[in-house]
Amino acid sequence: MIENRIDTTTERVNDVTVITILGDLNAAVQEQVDATYAAAIADGTSKIVIVFRAEDHINSAGIGLLIGLVMECRNGARAVHFVHPAEHFRKIFDIVGLSRYAPVFSTLDEALAHFA
Amino acid sequence: MAEFQRGHSIELKVPSDLNYERIVRATARSVAQHMGFAQDRIDALGTAVGEACSNAIKHGNRSAKELSVQIRFDMQTTGLLVEITDFGKGFTPPPSPDIAAQLTASQERGGWGIYLMQKLVDQVSFHINEQGEHLTRLYLFRKDSQCAKQGDGH
Numbered sequence: 001m002i003e004n005r006i007d008t009t010t011e012r013v014n015d016v017t018v019i020t021i022l023g024d025l026n027a028a029v030q031e032q033v034d035a036t037y038a039a040a041i042a043d044g045t046s047k048i049v050i051v052f053r054a055e056d057h058i059n060s061a062g063i064g065l066l067i068g069l070v071m072e073c074r075n076g077a078r079a080v081h082f083v084h085p086a087e088h089f090r091k092i093f094d095i096v097g098l099s100r101y102a103p104v105f106s107t108l109d110e111a112l113a114h115f116a
Numbered sequence: 117m118a119e120f121q122r123g124h125s126i127e128l129k130v131p132s133d134l135n136y137e138r139i140v141r142a143t144a145r146s147v148a149q150h151m152g153f154a155q156d157r158i159d160a161l162g163t164a165v166g167e168a169c170s171n172a173i174k175h176g177n178r179s180a181k182e183l184s185v186q187i188r189f190d191m192q193t194t195g196l197l198v199e200i201t202d203f204g205k206g207f208t209p210p211p212s213p214d215i216a217a218q219l220t221a222s223q224e225r226g227g228w229g230i231y232l233m234q235k236l237v238d239q240v241s242f243h244i245n246e247q248g249e250h251l252t253r254l255y256l257f258r259k260d261s262q263c264a265k266q267g268d269g270h
Contacts, residue, residue: 061226064225086159097215
């Protein structure tokens, strides 16, 4: 059976917390994403970058999940940027309007530079 | 389009389990690729078909694993028609999602699946067939087809 799970890593780059998500983003991974986010903000970070891999899929439930994350960040006065190497998903972020609230970049370097 | 593809179709039948959605999505991408669609159109179709398949599993068949979802890829001269059939009775399309409203919780989060389908492929329609089953029809026109030029339906 195909598994629906993700792996995440969290690292600090200067004053920015970088969360990398490996795997498809959908409703099945909501708890994992929420737990990762909660752990990542425990140190009071105010700048977050969420990085995806080009080959991983984000469905509409995953979009809803990201909207929830952006809402959490806004409520906590945290800035959040997204990095997706795939043009298709950057386009989807534009279609749903997510990029109006969280800038979207194709590389981590670009996202970090935007924070500098 | 290669001559042998005209008028041909491919059918899949998958259990109502969301784990199979990615197989349907991969098949959609593969068919579109073999028909010569550009990469951005292949990506768009894959996402739209995935959303339609997820809806069929979750809402149409209510994830009842004994019920299957049938997907038919109809390779036509004017483009690719994808039909997703489930055992639902149809639905009233939800209002368009509004991210600003969802960020302030004045609109319930979600509702992006149909919205994405409509934005990503050339035509989306919903039907009840003669057997009383629910049918989602997605169409991706070939850019050089007369339908695409006229913005006309199939």
